[in-house]
Amino acid sequence: MKQPKVTAASYLGKKRLVQSGVLALIAGIYAIGCYILQFDTIQGTLSIPKAFAWLAINFMPTQSSMSYLPQIMEKLFDTVLMSIASVVVAAVIAIFFAILGSKVTGINKFMQVLVRGIASFFRNIPLVAWAMILLFSFKQSNFTGFLALLLMTIGFLIRAFMEIIEDEAGEAMMALKATGASYFQVIFQAVIPQIIPSLISWILYMIENNVRDATLVGILTGTGIGFIFDIYYKSFRFDAAGMTVLSIIVVVIGLETLSNQIRKVIL
Template sequence: MQADIFIKRRNGGLLFFASLAILTAGSMIITEYDVLKGFTSIAGALIWGFSNFYPDAGSMQKLGDIMLKLRETVLMSIASTTVAAVFAILLALAGSRTTRMNNLFSVAARGIASVFRNIPLVAWAMVLMLAFSQSPLTGYLALFFGSLGFLARAFMETIDEVSNNSVEALQATGAGYFHIIFQAVLPSSMPQMISWLLYMIETNIRDATLVGILTGTGIGFSFELYYKSLNYHAASLVVILIVITVIVIESISNKIRRVIL
């Protein structure tokens, strides 16, 4: 019996990797991708990068302007994520199996979360640009809608994982809906929700760079401006500052998670 199970798993694995290999080969043929040229060009790209893509004395003179744009990007990411979290909690409470008021609200909340979560951030930015053109509001709303879908889904799963013992105990005493929410559900779920919120802030700071390129705002716009003007030294300074900022934010988030979880 165990031998048959092992053979089935092995055959399934071989079938998967064979299908993956065929799909990869077919994609390379259709796109006319030259694997050898791709690998051999890596060395040339690295040489060019080390020769041109580094901060110099001239780029350091732009540090003040770059830092202002970086601050704008970080604050926009934090603001959009925290506001989205508030609305996500409302959707999660309506959609969760533990706290839903009725099936209609639950299906609607889960549907909204699913739609918003499956629309890429780039698509949000491009659609919103049609209404608000290139502006900080466009970038803010793109991050907001992207965060709303992800956080709503994450919060629903968090609430569903909460032990029902405390909820059932309060229901047995005749406690009302909102009393159960504020006395049992949210206190139990809040540490994990905060962890998801911190993760989303980290992600949005990274994504805000791409959104800035599309919407002409923040640190992404600065990178695009310097890169298109062939000022690679200033562009490299932007990249380095983004990396440092993400590392610092991630370190702070990890410390907070260790405290609350």
């Protein structure tokens, strides 16, 4: 039996129908959610300008808030150092597990599945959950914030490093294996040198990301810049809280600019 010919018009029409159905489904879920939560979309949209106006008036740094700047910068410096330390330690751990778990360099199938499971476990638990879990064991301390950032970063970097190894180091590894090189010679003379630029790029990205996340972790664990912001906000010193937010923004933009320049050099 001859099958009907599929024309471009019928294909595009079917694609539009599927897209319209997906959009209608999303809109329906949103409408049901608003009904259950009793959320007024129109009222919520109209309140956005008022909210930003309130922030502009109350969170605007003033001349008096400059007196808080030394304390803010001290805590912000601690936060940046904690973020860098967590990424560096996580990168050392992640590269070891990534080599064991990669399809290219993995020792066996069991180890590959185990490492991927570990990475998925650490990556899929939210940072807030890690902070709350560790808070019960280690109380409010810099070490608690460091561990929360470390565990989440390990999960992300293991996954990223495994993909880098599989995408970039396969050919170099096969070429060195053909010369009779041992497993460790292949790893240290072919795999790692080949992927170093991409590893550094990911490490820089995670440092930027962890500086932002460390603010939230600090609120929960009583450490760093997040703790200072929480104190200022709860004591209604909104100008000092605004100065804190502004300092975080400046530092994050500075780190991002610096890391982009480093990436241009190494990649």
